[in-house]
Amino acid sequence: MLGAVEVKMLKAAQPDRPxxxxxxxxxxxxxxxxxxxxxxxAAPPDVNQGYLARIMYLHVPGAxxxxxxxxxxxxxxxxxxxxxxxRYDRVALASAEIGLVFMGLALVTGMLWARPxxxxxxxxxxxxxxxxxxxxxxxxxxxxxxxxxxxxxxxxAAAAVGILGFINxxxxxxxxxxxxxxxxxxxxDLTTGKIHMDPAMLQALLFNLxxxxxxxxxxxxxxxxxxxxxxxxxxx
Amino acid sequence: xxxxxxxxxQVAGGGRVGGVKRVFLLAxxxxxxxxxxxxxxxxxxxxxxxxLFIMALALGPEEGPLRRAAxxxxxxxxxxxxxxxxxxxxxxxxxxxxxxxxLLAPGGKEWIYFGKLLFQMxxxxxxxxxxxxxxxGLFYLPLERLLSLFLTLALGVLGYASVATFYAxxxxxxxxxxxxxxxxxxxxxxxxxxxxxxxxxxLVEGLPLGEVAPWWQLLLVFDVVYLTASAxxxxxxxxx
Numbered sequence: 001m002l003g004a005v006e007v008k009m010l011k012a013a014q015p016d017r018p019x020x021x022x023x024x025x026x027x028x029x030x031x032x033x034x035x036x037x038x039x040x041x042a043a044p045p046d047v048n049q050g051y052l053a054r055i056m057y058l059h060v061p062g063a064x065x066x067x068x069x070x071x072x073x074x075x076x077x078x079x080x081x082x083x084x085x086x087r088y089d090r091v092a093l094a095s096a097e098i099g100l101v102f103m104g105l106a107l108v109t110g111m112l113w114a115r116p117x118x119x120x121x122x123x124x125x126x127x128x129x130x131x132x133x134x135x136x137x138x139x140x141x142x143x144x145x146x147x148x149x150x151x152x153x154x155x156x157a158a159a160a161v162g163i164l165g166f167i168n169x170x171x172x173x174x175x176x177x178x179x180x181x182x183x184x185x186x187x188x189d190l191t192t193g194k195i196h197m198d199p200a201m202l203q204a205l206l207f208n209l210x211x212x213x214x215x216x217x218x219x220x221x222x223x224x225x226x227x228x229x230x231x232x233x234x235x236x
Numbered sequence: 237x238x239x240x241x242x243x244x245x246q247v248a249g250g251g252r253v254g255g256v257k258r259v260f261l262l263a264x265x266x267x268x269x270x271x272x273x274x275x276x277x278x279x280x281x282x283x284x285x286x287x288l289f290i291m292a293l294a295l296g297p298e299e300g301p302l303r304r305a306a307x308x309x310x311x312x313x314x315x316x317x318x319x320x321x322x323x324x325x326x327x328x329x330x331x332x333x334x335x336x337x338x339l340l341a342p343g344g345k346e347w348i349y350f351g352k353l354l355f356q357m358x359x360x361x362x363x364x365x366x367x368x369x370x371x372x373g374l375f376y377l378p379l380e381r382l383l384s385l386f387l388t389l390a391l392g393v394l395g396y397a398s399v400a401t402f403y404a405x406x407x408x409x410x411x412x413x414x415x416x417x418x419x420x421x422x423x424x425x426x427x428x429x430x431x432x433x434x435x436x437x438x439l440v441e442g443l444p445l446g447e448v449a450p451w452w453q454l455l456l457v458f459d460v461v462y463l464t465a466s467a468x469x470x471x472x473x474x475x476x
Contacts, residue, residue, distance in 0.1 A: 081472045136423035143419060147412050156473045157406050161420060164399070167465060168424055171458055175427035178450065179434060 018225055025218030029211055036211040039204035046201075055113045057205055061212035062106035063131065069099025069216065070134060070166055077162035080155060086231060087224075089155040092162055093145070094223035098216060100138050107131060126177040133172050137165035151234065255347045262338075262351030267358050269328060277359070280320050284367040287313045292374040299376050306375035307436035311429050313371075314364055315396065319418045321359055322400035325352045326408035335408065345471035349401065353463075356397040364389045381439050384448070388439065391455040392432035398459060399424050402466035406473055431455045 018026075036057070046053035076092035079085075110128065111121045122128070141161045148154035270276060291309045296302050329335040338348050368389060372379050379385065403420055407413040435451035 081469065133423050133426050137420075140416075140420045140423060144416060147410060147416055153409070160402070160406055160469050160473050163469065164402075164424060164462070164465060167461060168427070171427045171454070171461065175430045175454055178454070179430050 015225065016229060018222055022218055022221040022225070025214050026222065027218075029215035029218050032207075032211045032214070036204070036208040039207055043201045043204040044198055049117065052113065052116055053201075055109050057208045059106055059109040059113060060205060061209050062102045062109060064209060065212055065216050066099050066103030066106055066131070066134075067169075068213075069095045069102060069220075070138065070162075072220070073099065073138075073162045074166035077159035080159045081163075086151075086155065087228075089159065090224045090227040090231070091220065092159065093227055094220045096138055096141055096162065097223060098219045100135070100142070102212075102216070103131065103135050103138075107135060124176065124179075126173050129176040130169060130173045134165065134169060137161070137168065141165065151231070255343070258341075258347045259351045259354055262348065263354035263358060266325070266328070266352070266355040270324065270355075270359060276321065276324055277363070280317050280363060281366065283317045283320065284313055284363065285370060287316070288367065288370050288374055302375045303377060303440065304437075306371050306377050307433045307440060309375070310367060310371045310436065311392070311433050313367060314360075314393070315422065315425065315429055316418075317363075317367075318360055318393075318396060318400065319414075319421065321363075322356065322397075322404045322421075323407075323413055323417055325356055325401050325404045330408050339474060345474055346467045348474070349405065349467055349470040352405065353397055353401045356401050357394060360393045360397060361390060364393050377440055378442075384439050384445065385436065387452065388432055388435045388448075388455075391452060391459060392428055392435075395428040395455055395458045395462060396425050398462045398466055402462075402470060405470065427458050428455065431458070 040054055040057035043054070043057075045051045072095040073092045076088045076095065080088035080092060114123065115121050141158060144161055145154055145158050148157060288309065291305075291313070292302065295305045295309070326335065329338065339345060365386065368377075368385060369379075371377055400417070400421055403417055404413075407416055407420075410416065431451045431454045435448050435455070438448040438451070
């Protein structure tokens with residue numbers, strides 16, 4: 001028989017509720033999200049692009065978080081392989097899942113912006129292509145996770161994909177950059193279309209980056225907890 | 237007692253065998269089994285032939301466009317066809333339940349990865365060379381710079397096989413490995429395909445070697461990075 005103290009200790013070791021920090025991240029993020037949207041909509045329109053530039057306030061945080069999340073997955077995959085503690089794998093999983101959502105957001109908003117600006121939804125620009133490749137890698141990551149029944153093999157295999165997928169980023173960026181520059185006469189350079197930012201716009205952008213990062217932290221902690229509960233049910 | 241895997245060369249006394257020698261023993265054993273079996277090799281070769289033929293029909297018959305498309309077609313054919321062989325790197329071990337025996341051998345586990353990689357290279361390189369000749373015939377490719385073309389093939393195939401062998405080992409015990417492998421592999425080897433296609437195109441169009449060399453460097457960087465990463469990760473992932 002377990003005494004009340006033991007039950008309490010067990011609960012502390014295997015929490016089934018998000019802790020205070022998770023609530024702080026999530027609550028603050030959700031509270032500040034409308035503020036960020038207000039700032040984005042109140043910021044002055046761009047001289048060249050007009051109101052179209054406002055998509056940036058969603059696009060840039062999305063892309064930033066996509067890359068940040070996959071980098072976190074990379075780190076925690078490494079940690080998992082060396083320490084063999086399932087907690088690291090759960091963080092890697094949570095971060096990859098949220099990264100996939102944010103990166104999808106970045107790709108979609110990017111395409112919506114590209115159509116009126118460049119006249120096409122898609123162009124083989126290095127940053128776009130690298131992002132698309134990374135997106136495909138992490139779709140594979142989840143297909144792989146879904147295909148493996150054995151929990152330990154699943155974690156190890158996923159960790160390997162998380163690591164190999166991320167070290168591909170600089171190499172594929174370089175390869176696409178050269179691939180385009182050698183044979184394409186007409187090119188749309190993102191740097192020439194660069195927005196010279198008004199302080200108000202920059203402030204709004206930085207604020208949105210901050211809010212999205214808070215949300216990301218909250219989401220990752222929350223999703224890791226869900227993964228822990230899932231793991232416990234799988235074992236039981 | 238450990239039962240030697242089928243076709244494993246007998247080592248006197250079953251004593252300890254050095255790492256490099258192990259790599260060669262494993263690769264040559266696998267190669268012998270694969271060549272004896274023939275069906276896998278022949279089907280991949282037939283796949284290359286049919287694919288190149290169909291692509292030539294689809295893109296032809298003018299000489300210019302065909303020659304320009306040839307490197308892309310060749311490397312896409314190589315990438316698709318090679319996945320048919322990649323799963324075979326570990327398929328036999330799993331079928332015969334010998335993978336655990338390999339993993340139980342004392343010492344590091346990297347040599348298994350290098351042995352399987354060498355086996356894949358010994359299979360893929362001759363096949364790649366043959367498909368280059370087929371492409372030369374069907375797509376009017378000039379073969380004057382055969383040595384440089386071969387270097388491109390070797391660097392590209394090595395980059396491809398380094399990732400493919402690792403994933404084949406990782407997925408070896410899964411049922412859906414034939415579908416999963418290309419899914420995971422193709423997004424990773426984009427740089428290999430890009431660089432190989434550009435290098436091949438440059439060689440075929442007669443660009444000076446100085447303009448082709450950056451692509452070789454890129455391939456070399458990819459090869460070194462992925463060889464190192466895979467060899468380091470392989471023991472961590474395969475140990476049960």
